[in-house]
Amino acid sequence: xxxxxxxxxxxxxxxxxxxxxxxxxxxxxxxxxxxxxxxxxxxxxxxxxxxxxxxxxxxxxxxxxxxxxxxxxxxxxxxxxxxxxxxxxxxxxxxxxxxxxxxxxxxxxxxxxxxxxxxxxxxxxxxxxxxxxxxxxxxxxxxxxxxxxxxxxxxxxxxxxxxxxxxxxxxxxxxxxxxxxxxxxxxxxxxxxxxxxxxxxxxxxxxxxxxxxxxxxxxxxxxxxxxxxxxxxxxxxxxxxxxxxxxxxxxxxxxxxxxxxxxxxxxxxxxxxxxxxxxxxxxxxxxx
Amino acid sequence: xxxxxxxxxxxxxxxxxxxxxxxxxxxxxxxxxxxxxxxxxxxxxxxxxxxxxxxxxxxxxxxxxxxxxxxxxxxxxxxxxxxxxxxxxxxxxxxxxxxxxxxxxxxxxxxxxxxxxxxxxxxxxxxxxxxxxxxxxxxxxxxxxxxxxxxxxxxxxxxxxxxxxxxxxxxxxxxxxxxxxxxxxxxxxxxxxxxxxxxxxxxxxxxxxxxxxxxxxxxxxxxxxxxxxxxxxxxxxxxxxxxxxxxxxxxxxxxxxxxxxxxxxxxxxxxxxxxxxxxxxxxxxxxxxxxxxxxxxxxxxxxxxxxxxx
Amino acid sequence: xxxxxxxxxxxxxxxxxxxxxxxxxxxxxxxxxxxxxxxxxxxxxxxxxxxxxxxxxxxxxxxxxxxxxxxxxxxxxxxxxxxxxxxxxxxxxxxxxxxxxxxxxxxxxxxxxxxxxxxxxxxxxxxxxxxxxxxxxxxxxxxxxxxxxxxxxxxxxxxxxxxxxxxxxxxxxxxxxxxxxxxxxxxxxxxxxxxxxxxxxxxxxxxxxxxxxxxxxxxxxxxxxxxxxxxxxxxxxxxxxxxxx
Numbered sequence: 033x034x035x036x037x038x039x040x041x042x043x044x045x046x047x048x049x050x051x052x053x054x055x056x057x058x059x060x061x062x063x064x065x066x067x068x069x070x071x072x073x074x075x076x077x078x079x080x081x082x083x084x085x086x087x088x089x090x091x092x093x094x095x096x097x098x099x100x101x102x103x104x105x106x107x108x109x110x111x112x113x114x115x116x117x118x119x120x121x122x123x124x125x126x127x128x129x130x131x132x133x134x135x136x137x138x139x140x141x142x143x144x145x146x147x148x149x150x151x152x153x154x155x156x157x158x159x160x161x162x163x164x165x166x167x168x169x170x171x172x173x174x175x176x177x178x179x180x181x182x183x184x185x186x187x188x189x190x191x192x193x194x195x196x197x198x199x200x201x202x203x204x205x206x207x208x209x210x211x212x213x214x215x216x217x218x219x220x221x222x223x224x225x226x227x228x229x230x231x232x233x234x235x236x237x238x239x240x241x242x243x244x245x246x247x248x249x250x251x252x253x254x255x256x257x258x259x260x261x262x263x264x265x266x267x268x269x270x271x272x273x274x275x276x277x278x279x280x281x282x283x284x285x286x287x288x289x290x291x292x293x294x295x296x297x298x299x300x301x302x303x304x305x306x307x308x309x310x311x312x313x314x315x316x317x318x319x320x
Numbered sequence: 321x322x323x324x325x326x327x328x329x330x331x332x333x334x335x336x337x338x339x340x341x342x343x344x345x346x347x348x349x350x351x352x353x354x355x356x357x358x359x360x361x362x363x364x365x366x367x368x369x370x371x372x373x374x375x376x377x378x379x380x381x382x383x384x385x386x387x388x389x390x391x392x393x394x395x396x397x398x399x400x401x402x403x404x405x406x407x408x409x410x411x412x413x414x415x416x417x418x419x420x421x422x423x424x425x426x427x428x429x430x431x432x433x434x435x436x437x438x439x440x441x442x443x444x445x446x447x448x449x450x451x452x453x454x455x456x457x458x459x460x461x462x463x464x465x466x467x468x469x470x471x472x473x474x475x476x477x478x479x480x481x482x483x484x485x486x487x488x489x490x491x492x493x494x495x496x497x498x499x500x501x502x503x504x505x506x507x508x509x510x511x512x513x514x515x516x517x518x519x520x521x522x523x524x525x526x527x528x529x530x531x532x533x534x535x536x537x538x539x540x541x542x543x544x545x546x547x548x549x550x551x552x553x554x555x556x557x558x559x560x561x562x563x564x565x566x567x568x569x570x571x572x573x574x575x576x577x578x579x580x581x582x583x584x585x586x587x588x589x590x591x592x593x594x595x596x597x598x599x600x601x602x603x604x605x606x607x608x609x610x611x612x613x614x615x616x617x618x619x620x621x622x623x624x625x626x627x628x629x630x
Numbered sequence: 631x632x633x634x635x636x637x638x639x640x641x642x643x644x645x646x647x648x649x650x651x652x653x654x655x656x657x658x659x660x661x662x663x664x665x666x667x668x669x670x671x672x673x674x675x676x677x678x679x680x681x682x683x684x685x686x687x688x689x690x691x692x693x694x695x696x697x698x699x700x701x702x703x704x705x706x707x708x709x710x711x712x713x714x715x716x717x718x719x720x721x722x723x724x725x726x727x728x729x730x731x732x733x734x735x736x737x738x739x740x741x742x743x744x745x746x747x748x749x750x751x752x753x754x755x756x757x758x759x760x761x762x763x764x765x766x767x768x769x770x771x772x773x774x775x776x777x778x779x780x781x782x783x784x785x786x787x788x789x790x791x792x793x794x795x796x797x798x799x800x801x802x803x804x805x806x807x808x809x810x811x812x813x814x815x816x817x818x819x820x821x822x823x824x825x826x827x828x829x830x831x832x833x834x835x836x837x838x839x840x841x842x843x844x845x846x847x848x849x850x851x852x853x854x855x856x857x858x859x860x861x862x863x864x865x866x867x868x869x870x871x872x873x874x875x
Contacts, residue, residue: 063429065436114606123428127375128605130432131561134379135601138554142595251550255437262430291448300441303434304422311426491737491744498734501723508683510709510738510788 035288036281037169043280044177045239047184047273049253050260052232055187058204058267060221060228061125062112065133067257068250069140070229074100074236075245076144079153089237090175096237097230104229108222111136116218137250144247154244176238183231188269200224204267232257252296259303278302336478343467351466355538357579358473359531363552364560364571365480366527369487370520372565373496376428380419380435381556383442384412384525386548388532390446393458393542401462405472405533412529413522415442420518435553443548450544457543464537472534480527484568487523492516551594555582558601564613573612634661635696636792636823637682637713642691644677651677653847654691659792664814664824666834666855669844670868675827676718678844679794682825683715684708695792712740712791716781716798718827722769729765732756732783739788755783759813775806782813793817793824799833811836831859843867 053067077096081087111132119125191197202210203217211217239245260279264271279299286298342354363381371378388408395404419438423431450456487493495516498506506513536542555578563574578600585596608614637659644652652674659665667675680686682693684705693701700708714735723731732752736743743751756765759779764772769780778798785793799810811833817824818837828834834841834855841858843851845867851858858864 063432111602118609123375126429127377128609130377130429131557131605132602134554134557135598135605138594138598138601140598142592142598145594146592251436252440255433255440258433258436262433291451293444293448293451296437296441296444297448300437307422307426307430307434311430494730494733494737497725498723498738501725502721504685504717505721505723505734507705508685508709508715509734509784510706510740510742512706 034169035284038173038288039281039284040277041169041173041177041280042284043277044180045235046256046260046280047276048180048235048238049232050257050264050272050276051184051187051269052228052230052235053254053257054261054264054267054269054272055224055228055231057261059200059224060108060112061122061207062108062129062133062225063126063258064225064228065130065254066137066140066250067133067229067232068252068254069137069144070100070104070232070250071236071239071253072144072245072247072250073140074233075240076148076153077233078237078240079155079245082155089241090179093234093237097234100233101226101230105222105226107136107229108225112225113218113222116221137254141248141250148247152244152246154240170242172241176241179238180235183234184269184273187231191269196220196223201267255296256299259299259306263302263306332481336474340471340474343470348466351470353579353583355466355470355473355535356582357575358470358477359535360556360559360575360579361572362473362477362480362531363528363556364563364575365477365484365568366524367556368560368563368565368568368571369480369484370517370524371560372570373493373500374517374520375500376424376431376517376521377557378435378521378524379432379553379557380416380438380525381528382439382548382550382552383435384415384528385532385535385552386439386442386446386544387411387415388529388534389460389536389539389542389547390458390532391529392533392536393460393547396460396462396537401464405476405530408529408533409526412532413526415529416522416525417518419525420521421514424517424521425514439548439550439553443544446548447544457541459541460536460539462537466538469534469538473531476527476530476534481568483523487520488568492519496520551597554597554601558597558604560611562604562608562611564611566610566617567613570611570613635659636661637825638694639678639682640692640694642678642681642693643689644674644681644686645689650847652681652688655844655849657842657849657852659823659825661823662821663839664818664826664837666838666841667825667827667844668829668834668841669850673844673867674847675844676796677847679715679796679825679827682708683713683794706738709739709788709790712789713794714739714785714788714790714792715794716778716785716796718796718800720774720777720781722777722780724770727766727768728756728761728772728780729753731769731780732787735784735787740791741789752783752787755786758786759783760809775802775810778802778810779813786817791823793822794827795824796827797829798826799828799830807833835859 049067049071053064056062056064056067074096078089078092081092082089112129115128115132116125119128191201199210199215200220202213202215203220207217256279260272260275263278264273264275279302282298282302283295286294339354343351345351363385367378367381370376388411391408391411392404395407399407419434423434495506495511498509498511499513499516503513532547539546559574559578560571561574562578563572564570581600585593589596604611635658639655639657642652642655643650655678667678669675677686681688684700684703684707688701691701692699695708695711695713698711700711703711723734729749729752732755733748736748736752753765756762759782761776761779761783764776769777772780782798795814798814799807802810807830814824814826814833814837826834826838838855840853841851841855842849843858843861843864850867851861851864
């Protein structure tokens with residue numbers, strides 16, 4: 033039972049970073065391999081603010097989110113727009129954006145190594161026990177989960193209830209048709225890309241309260257987020273959340289019952305199962 | 321189809337012959353550099369054999385390389401030395417075959433994602449099994465010399481070039497070019513697209529594992545984080561793209577200057593290697609999308625056009 | 631089933647989610663016949679072609695080629711068994727020249743040629759479709775009708791028992807259209823079996839032995855072109871959409 037709840041708590045934070053990635057891929061069509069680095073940057077910021085100026089991560093995110101939004105908006109405008117312009121086909125954009133973000137991820141890792149060095153970093157924040165149905169959990173994990181629920185809920189409402197959100201969903205389903213009905217695809221793609229990056233960075237800030245990170249751990253998170261997005265279905269918020277929770281629970285079981293060093297193997301096992309049996313995602317329709 | 325171009329074959333043979341003389345220069349530094357170049361030449365060329373025509377980006381070189389080093393690390397005491405690269409080749413090909421079967425029937429994105437974490441996955445599994453058996457790393461103590469490693473790599477390079485040349489002239493090579501151009505047309509022309517892709521990926525993975533097996537004695541002590549360093553996958557992709565994947569010799573044109581660049585970066589900015597590599601990679605993707613091969617071909621085309629205009 | 635039936639569809643249905651794109655299609659194609667598959671836009675013609683060529687799996691029903699069930703076969707196997715197609719939007723291999731484009735069909739199709747033999751064979755087909763002298767042209771530099779010729783030569787190169795042409799005549803100017811119709815006529819005179827998805831009525835009248843008319847995924851008429859094109863229900867299917875709009 034406590035393994036299950038630990039897993040759900042972890043899955044909640046995974047949902048946050050995977051939704052960030054899903055916004056970027058579903059709408060802007062950029063398979064962002066530097067997503068994990070954005071997460072680590074978020075974690076670093078929270079760590080730095082907490083240890084140097086004593087700012088609580090809960091407050092840091094209010095500065096972090098707009099900064100990460102701006103940074104990702106710039107990345108899209110400066111790095112992705114030229115690729116979108118030069119791509120003749122969707123396939124070429126995919127290859128180019130994978131290569132470009134792959135390069136970007138190394139640049140970001142390099143920058144973080146230069147600024148912070150290669151050490152692991154962690155700090156103690158809200159590391160107090162809290163009791164839930166008879167077992168104790170660390171409050172920071174619970175806090176991260178609650179924040180993830182709030183943010184995912186807001187994004188879901190935004191996508192389903194607002195005009196901008198509707199337009200974004202239209203782009204994700206039918207980019208050409210969206211353009212025809214007068215939706216500014218490029219502007220909204222940039223906005224969604226930026227929003228996705230901001231959500232991921234905020235996720236990183238929360239994760240850093242209970243996980244130890246270092247400059248080069250980003251790729252593992254990128255990979256988990258990618259697996260969750262594929263499992264949940266591209267552009268599907270609900271599927272992403274379910275997939276993230278499943279992965280969190282599976283990892284917790286593997287960590288508790290076999291070995292904590294095998295969490296990636298657990299993610300891969302899930303990935304292979306999906307590839308072999310439901311490549312269209314958990315809730316996806318068969319591709320037509 | 322076309323007769324072998326004897327001038328090219330002869331030229332290549334002379335170059336290989338000259339390269340084989342390097343150990344006699346007596347300079348340990350140049351031999352070390354020679355090994356690095358030969359290693360990346362084999363890895364980048366075999367990477368491009370698959371990723372060049374199909375445009376499927378494999379980020380898994382480090383995984384195959386690591387598997388190869390472990391084959392040598394685990395087997396060098398029990399088995400004759402010459403069998404190790406062969407076993408490693410088979411192991412790499414099998415791993416590539418499994419990955420290919422799971423992902424290459426689907427779109428390219430799944431393949432990229434799967435290969436992105438493959439090295440990390442194999443590393444976790446090996447670390448886990450080592451923890452269970454209580455050991456940390458492996459000592460690989462052989463009497464293999466630097467020159468011996470260099471010659472083995474050179475021989476493997478020659479074999480890879482020959483294989484690449486043969487594949488380009490085979491049905492398989494033609495099929496892969498068609499797949500790279502339009503996979504739907506390929507299927508509707510009667511090509512077993514999944515089989516063609518998996519086969520070539522197996523060649524590519526097998527070769528990378530052989531390189532790992534050959535280089536293992538040089539490490540002396542191998543542990544998972546060293547054998548499966550993800551930066552290797554990244555370097556191979558950069559070099560192949562810098563040279564250009566449209567021609568068999570393309571990656572080689574990228575490997576040689578980039579190895580010197582790496583040396584320069586490593587000695588001048590030892591702490592900023594990752595950053596410099598990332599920047600170099602972005603420069604290539606944005607400014608040289610078809611690599612040096614593209615530059616050369618554009619220049620040729622321009623010359624032809626000027627001639628035509630006269 | 632008659633001895634000379636090449637293709638037969640029985641109750642073939644395709645659903646996309648809730649939408650029924652093709653509904654219980656039945657028809658036979660006889661050896662040496664040119665069959666026109668016609669109907670308004672969105673009536674399911676191209677989907678039917680995609681089901682036959684294996685580009686899409688059918689939801690229900692059976693498709694057989696000379697008595698062999700091919701309903702669940704992959705596209706590559708269907709091509710190897712002798713069905714070859716063109717695409718509604720011409721698909722050529724952009725990095726290759728005309729000769730290599732045509733060889734793609736010759737090397738991997740129904741007859742599997744290789745080497746000099748494949749080359750000679752492909753050269754013959756390049757002449758056959760009227761591209762003589764352009765074998766080494768880059769496909770990006772060809773005129774529109776020439777790209778269509780290359781695609782036709784590629785499908786012929788696999789030596790199909792049944793040729794599927796998906797709006798092969800669409801987008802041609804009047805002179806090109808005449809050339810195109812003549813080219814298909816010459817294929818018919820060679821005794822090839824062809825299914826033609828087409829909008830150009832003149833072409834249907836002069837080329838087809840028989841027609842199947844589709845509307846909203848269902849077959850609404852079948853017979854010689856002269857008869858079906860005057861069928862009131864067919865006329866309503868074509869014009870009805872306009873009345874509603």
